[in-house]
Amino acid sequence: MPTRQVTVRTPAKVNLDLSVGGLDENGFHKLSTIFHAVDLVDDVTVREAPDWSVEVLGPYASVVPVDDSNLALRAVKLIAQWSERRGGPCPPAVHVSIDKSIPVAGGMAGGSADAAGALVAMNELFDLGAELPDLTELAAQLGSDVPFGLVGGTALGSGRGDEVVPVLTSAKYHWVFAMHDEGLSTPKVFRKFDELFPESAHWEPTPNEDLLVALRSGDPGDLAPLIHNDLERPALELLPRLQQTLDTGRSNGALAGFVSGSGPTVAFLVESRTSALDLMVALAASGVCDNVVSATSHPGGARVHTVE
Numbered sequence: 001m002p003t004r005q006v007t008v009r010t011p012a013k014v015n016l017d018l019s020v021g022g023l024d025e026n027g028f029h030k031l032s033t034i035f036h037a038v039d040l041v042d043d044v045t046v047r048e049a050p051d052w053s054v055e056v057l058g059p060y061a062s063v064v065p066v067d068d069s070n071l072a073l074r075a076v077k078l079i080a081q082w083s084e085r086r087g088g089p090c091p092p093a094v095h096v097s098i099d100k101s102i103p104v105a106g107g108m109a110g111g112s113a114d115a116a117g118a119l120v121a122m123n124e125l126f127d128l129g130a131e132l133p134d135l136t137e138l139a140a141q142l143g144s145d146v147p148f149g150l151v152g153g154t155a156l157g158s159g160r161g162d163e164v165v166p167v168l169t170s171a172k173y174h175w176v177f178a179m180h181d182e183g184l185s186t187p188k189v190f191r192k193f194d195e196l197f198p199e200s201a202h203w204e205p206t207p208n209e210d211l212l213v214a215l216r217s218g219d220p221g222d223l224a225p226l227i228h229n230d231l232e233r234p235a236l237e238l239l240p241r242l243q244q245t246l247d248t249g250r251s252n253g254a255l256a257g258f259v260s261g262s263g264p265t266v267a268f269l270v271e272s273r274t275s276a277l278d279l280m281v282a283l284a285a286s287g288v289c290d291n292v293v294s295a296t297s298h299p300g301g302a303r304v305h306t307v308e
């Protein structure tokens with residue numbers, strides 16, 4: 001029986017290091033970042049349908065657009081056009097279903113993960129023959145974080161974040177994420193960064209070598225003091241309540257607390273599964289955030305999960 005649908009599981013990310021510099025020729029900020037995937041996942045299912053469409057399932061269903069602006073929908077159309085242009089298979093319209101657990105507008109690249117998942121699912125469903133370099137090129141057209149979604153694990157990002165090189169590490173850390181109902185717009189956070197640090201126009205961001213060494217040891221105590229995010233200050237200026245969340249986590253056993261990407265999700269690195277549970281209870285009881293989940297590091301990126 002021919003394949004009818006493909007589901008790709010795609011993880012969220014945190015940035016363990018995020019250094020922001022001046023603008024590139026396209027108006028994006030030059031970045032040096034260390035991406036790290038965590039096992040908070042979305043499942044993206046693609047199947048043939050009479051029309052192009054997307055639906056979102058789960059607690060975030062009402063806040064994700066399902067029109068043409070949806071990044072996963074744009075991804076399936078983009079790879080279909082790519083295949084046609086190069087004389088490959090000419091895929092029909094598809095329906096994309098996203099079973100969503102990654103927070104929306106949370107700084108964890110949920111939309112980018114879905115787009116990466118949709119590219120991989122479409123490629124598999126119709127045997128389009130796109131290799132990783134092809135997928136990466138298409139991913140970069142969709143957004144700065146999408147290429148990392150294909151690679152996953154831990155990776156060094158440069159350019160505007162879209163040039164991704166895997167970092168070999170088997171380190172597995174425990175994380176707690178504190179979510180906030182208010183979203184934070186990524187462009188607004190970058191604009192606030194420019195406002196706060198006008199001198200950054202001349203900065204050339206470089207990777208933190210010490211952090212790369214700490215990842216090799218896998219000891220969370222080595223990693224904790226090196227985690228750094230240049231977008232934390234602007235995110236805090238735009239949403240001051242995040243400071244209380246950071247303080248609560250730091251005073252309840254977290255080894256490190258930081259804003260994830262452009263926020264507003266706050267990430268905590270903890271020692272163990274038990275400390276993760278303790279911290280979740282403390283955060284929930286304090287009422288400083290609206291939801292809290294735990295996760296561990298995830299070794300891969302968007303990968304085929306089921307083929308039916």
Ligand code: C5P
Binds near residue numbers: 027031144186
């Ligand atoms: O690439 P992506 O679509 O995710 O970026 C969203 C917005 O975030 C951009 O339009 C830009 O305002 C900002 N951004 C930036 N520099 C980057 C990445 C994103 O200024 N390297």
